[in-house]
Amino acid sequence: MSTTAPAGDRPRPTIVLVGHGMVGQRFLEAIAGRGLTATHRVVVLCEEPRPAYDRVQLTSYFSGRTPEELSVTDMEFVEAHGIELYLGDPAETIDRAAKQVTARSGQVFGYDALVLATGSYPFVPPVPHKDAEGCFVYRTIEDLLAIEAYARARAVTGAVVGGGLLGLEAAGALKGLGLDAHIVEFAPRLMPVQVDEGGGAALLRTIEEMGLSVHTGVGTQEIVVGPDGAVTGMKLSDGSELATDMVVFSAGVRPRDQLARDSGLAVGERGGITVDEQCRTVTDPHVFAIGECALAADGRVYGLVAPGYEQAETAAATIAAEEASFTGADLSTKLKLLGVDVASFGDAHGTAEDCLDVVYSDSRSGLYKKLVIGRDGTLLGGILVGDAEAYGTLRALTGSVPPVSPESLVLPAGAGSGDRLGPSALPDEAIVCSCHNVSKGTIRGAVTEHRCATVPEVKKCTKAGTGCGSCVKVLGQLVTAELEASGVEVDKGLCGCFGQTREELYEIVLALRITSYQDLLDRHGREGARGGEGCEVCKPAVASVLASLAPAIGASGYVLDGEQAALQDTNDHFLANLQKNGSYSVVPRIPGGEIAPEKLIVIGEIARDFGLYTKITGGQRIDMFGARVEQLPLIWTRLVDAGFESGHAYGKSLRTVKSCVGQTWCRYGVQDSVRMAIDLELRYRGLRSPHKLKSAVSGCARECAEARSKDFGVIATASGWNLYVGGNGGATPRHADLLAQDLSDAELVRLIDRFLMFYIRTADRLERTSTWLERIPGGLDHVREVVVEDSLGICEELESLMAAHVAHYRDEWAETINDPEKLGRFVSFVNAPDTPDPVVAFVPERDQIKPDLPLLAIGRRPLEDALEGSAQR
Numbered sequence: 001m002s003t004t005a006p007a008g009d010r011p012r013p014t015i016v017l018v019g020h021g022m023v024g025q026r027f028l029e030a031i032a033g034r035g036l037t038a039t040h041r042v043v044v045l046c047e048e049p050r051p052a053y054d055r056v057q058l059t060s061y062f063s064g065r066t067p068e069e070l071s072v073t074d075m076e077f078v079e080a081h082g083i084e085l086y087l088g089d090p091a092e093t094i095d096r097a098a099k100q101v102t103a104r105s106g107q108v109f110g111y112d113a114l115v116l117a118t119g120s121y122p123f124v125p126p127v128p129h130k131d132a133e134g135c136f137v138y139r140t141i142e143d144l145l146a147i148e149a150y151a152r153a154r155a156v157t158g159a160v161v162g163g164g165l166l167g168l169e170a171a172g173a174l175k176g177l178g179l180d181a182h183i184v185e186f187a188p189r190l191m192p193v194q195v196d197e198g199g200g201a202a203l204l205r206t207i208e209e210m211g212l213s214v215h216t217g218v219g220t221q222e223i224v225v226g227p228d229g230a231v232t233g234m235k236l237s238d239g240s241e242l243a244t245d246m247v248v249f250s251a252g253v254r255p256r257d258q259l260a261r262d263s264g265l266a267v268g269e270r271g272g273i274t275v276d277e278q279c280r281t282v283t284d285p286h287v288f289a290i291g292e293c294a295l296a297a298d299g300r301v302y303g304l305v306a307p308g309y310e311q312a313e314t315a316a317a318t319i320a321a322e323e324a325s326f327t328g329a330d331l332s333t334k335l336k337l338l339g340v341d342v343a344s345f346g347d348a349h350g351t352a353e354d355c356l357d358v359v360y361s362d363s364r365s366g367l368y369k370k371l372v373i374g375r376d377g378t379l380l381g382g383i384l385v386g387d388a389e390a391y392g393t394l395r396a397l398t399g400s401v402p403p404v405s406p407e408s409l410v411l412p413a414g415a416g417s418g419d420r421l422g423p424s425a426l427p428d429e430a431i432v433c434s435c436h437n438v439s440k441g442t443i444r445g446a447v448t449e450h451r452c453a454t455v456p457e458v459k460k461c462t463k464a465g466t467g468c469g470s471c472v473k474v475l476g477q478l479v480t481a482e483l484e485a486s487g488v489e490v491d492k493g494l495c496g497c498f499g500q501t502r503e504e505l506y507e508i509v510l511a512l513r514i515t516s517y518q519d520l521l522d523r524h525g526r527e528g529a530r531g532g533e534g535c536e537v538c539k540p541a542v543a544s545v546l547a548s549l550a551p552a553i554g555a556s557g558y559v560l561d562g563e564q565a566a567l568q569d570t571n572d573h574f575l576a577n578l579q580k581n582g583s584y585s586v587v588p589r590i591p592g593g594e595i596a597p598e599k600l601i602v603i604g605e606i607a608r609d610f611g612l613y614t615k616i617t618g619g620q621r622i623d624m625f626g627a628r629v630e631q632l633p634l635i636w637t638r639l640v641d642a643g644f645e646s647g648h649a650y651g652k653s654l655r656t657v658k659s660c661v662g663q664t665w666c667r668y669g670v671q672d673s674v675r676m677a678i679d680l681e682l683r684y685r686g687l688r689s690p691h692k693l694k695s696a697v698s699g700c701a702r703e704c705a706e707a708r709s710k711d712f713g714v715i716a717t718a719s720g721w722n723l724y725v726g727g728n729g730g731a732t733p734r735h736a737d738l739l740a741q742d743l744s745d746a747e748l749v750r751l752i753d754r755f756l757m758f759y760i761r762t763a764d765r766l767e768r769t770s771t772w773l774e775r776i777p778g779g780l781d782h783v784r785e786v787v788v789e790d791s792l793g794i795c796e797e798l799e800s801l802m803a804a805h806v807a808h809y810r811d812e813w814a815e816t817i818n819d820p821e822k823l824g825r826f827v828s829f830v831n832a833p834d835t836p837d838p839v840v841a842f843v844p845e846r847d848q849i850k851p852d853l854p855l856l857a858i859g860r861r862p863l864e865d866a867l868e869g870s871a872q873r
Contacts, residue, residue, distance in 0.1 A: 513554060761798075
């Protein structure tokens with residue numbers, strides 16, 4: 001039955017919003033902020049069965065985020081403002097003459113202002129069999145549910161058509177589901193809109209190293225199907241054929257403007273509802289269009305969320321009779337795709353006349369940085385691949401002449417330039433948050449004028465940092481700098497329980513010989529925290545400090561002793577790494593990567609007998625995956641009996657010391673790198689620290705062990721050893737800096753002792769050596785003065801602390817299997833210790849096993865429904 005609310009019968013004017021995505025939700029917040037929800041009836045017609053969710057983070061569903069966690073809609077907000085939200089009930093027709101919208105349910109809503117936020121739809125190339133069973137698009141949560149269901153039931157190999165932003169995320173999702181994933185991109189490089197040839201090459205190398213197959217410069221000609229009508233492969237434009245069990249189309253989007261077309265609203269030649277600078281349609285002043293369905297006044301359809309937010313604000317302001325306009329937007333983007341940072345800003349491709357490129361490229365590390373500079377030195381734009389740490393600052397400086405040389409802005413830390421540019425160098429008019437168009441001056445004003453003292457308070461006041469989140473780090477630095485400049489004491493305490501930093505707590509524990517967390521909390525915690533239980537931030541941090549200092553303060557260094565056991569993170573709690581299906585991995589120590597055949601056989605026999613998945617890691621050891629918690633002591637017992645010990649892969653401690661074969665075997669080697677690596681690994685094993693530690697020893701300058709990408713790395717010279725510190729090969733790569741050169745064995749060990757204990761003493765919680773070295777006042781020069789020149793007179797103490805650690809080292813696995821009381825914790829169910837966890841299951845893959853992850857029931861239709869509906873989607 002239809003219900004009509006003619007304009008004459010309405011006590012309040014009505015705003016109808018068609019579409020409830022991220023931009024639609026932002027529009028609702030914008031009209032609520034202007035008081036329009038108090039004076040207007042607000043109706044929202046939403047096609048999807050759930051309210052607005054974060055489509056930017058859609059792929060995080062496959063890493064464990066539920067649809068509810070992806071939601072950007074606060075239902076309390078909807079209810080508080082009296083918003084009528086109709087889910088699964090999209091608008092079907094618009095009668096502009098009568099100013100009415102008819103929904104699929106038959107309800108008819110009159111409007112005074114109609115806002116179209118219908119978004120976009122995925123473009124599917126018009127190839128034969130594009131609707132076959134096993135073909136999907138990648139756009140909504142329902143699409144993801146269908147893809148997951150089909151992949152688990154029917155597929156071993158999957159192909160993604162499109163190598164843009166969503167295409168790469170879709171390929172990562174398929175790989176995460178255990179499929180062999182292929183990416184097919186018609187352009188000659190991945191992400192052709194965002195990156196240039198150099199950036200595409202760096203991205204390609206990194207993605208291929210992850211095990212994905214990439215096919216660029218080819219298009220899809222046909223989807224090949226079997227007798228049952230299901231996908232079996234793809235024919236490509238170069239004549240080749242790719243075998244695949246499913247195809248995901250992610251070849252771009254098109255404005256969803258059919259509803260507007262049917263109602264006679266003007267649309268662009270290539271789609272998009274034509275609007276003016278106020279986001280009104282040029283055909284009808286009572287109808288607005290915002291987001292991906294709108295063709296803006298500058299002739300663009302914007303596919304990013306930030307411009308959509310600006311359009312939402314503009315439409316809301318116009319309806320509220322305020323002055324506002326949208327004439328264009330910043331297209332800068334920063335993303336993490338398959339774990340790789342990719343960013344572009346400004347004139348990224350250098351289209352300006354007479355512009356120059358400043359480029360840094362390191363294909364080995366997957367790094368590519370390009371800045372586009374005008375003839376007068378103005379920063380016009382840039383591309384960052386592999387390391388986008390400076391994105392927030394660089395984007396804000398675009399259009400101005402940076403106060404330091406362009407070369408210093410692209411060189412990685414430790415690679416030759418001491419000039420570093422922080423947020424304090426930005427002018428007040430620089431845009432820090434492009435999602436919400438918030439300038440540095442506005443952020444400073446939030447601190448000085450509105451008395452905001454924390455990042456959450458500044459977020460609430462300015463909305464900065466509440467969009468894509470890429471500016472949050474810069475935001476935090478600006479807030480701290482402004483507070484300090486205003487003479488406000490900034491709380492740098494570890495957490496709500498302690499007002500001291502981790503470094504200060506370390507000094508307290510060492511000086512007063514405090515041996516328990518509870519004693520430290522009761523004596524030195526914040527007033528309101530004393531006598532309490534602490535929090536998940538300070539408990540593992542203090543546990544690490546106590547373990548690092550255990551021999552010196554007379555405490556037990558065994559992490560499962562007494563109170564210490566309750567302080568540990570999940571991995572330390574079971575002395576093994578928790579995996580995604582609830583099983584654990586076991587990683588025995590293999591010092592220097594050297595192992596005898598007999599020990600290799602033992603590992604093979606254990607893996608075979610317990611049905612474990614085995615893999616050789618980049619750290620030159622062997623991981624065994626798939627152990628149930630109750631199996632861990634049994635596995636450890638056999639390993640310990642064979643002469644192995646814990647590799648501490650689970651702890652914030654030394655992981656490995658890699659090595660090349662050195663002069664013993666290699667004709668280029670000048671020192672015995674294997675012996676040195678073994679000596680260092682056995683010396684520092686079990687050393688608890690603020691973050692994990694990695695090391696390597698190379699036997700010559702060819703650097704086969706990649707020592708300069710480690711926390712401390714050693715490279716042989718004809719005269720001894722060079723020591724490098726502060727390297728990192730992870731998400732933010734950094735070349736290690738040379739601390740000292742041509743050292744003897746004894747000198748090398750002594751300096752590493754001092755360096756590690758000084759780092760453990762002064763670093764923040766979860767701070768890698770690379771970050772610590774850049775943060776600590778004076779940087780490398782100060783560290784060199786302290787650990788080489790003994791400028792603070794503490795080197796004897798640092799050496800003594802390390803000597804105590806070495807003398808008191810005990811293997812945690814051996815300690816555990818010899819303690820019946822400790823063995824009692826290794827069960828899945830305390831009340832049923834002999835019952836294994838039924839959720840921990842496996843399926844075969846490539847002659848081994850992989851986790852059999854059960855489908856989550858949240859928001860799912862039955863499996864057969866998902867499969868049946870795949871072709872229609």
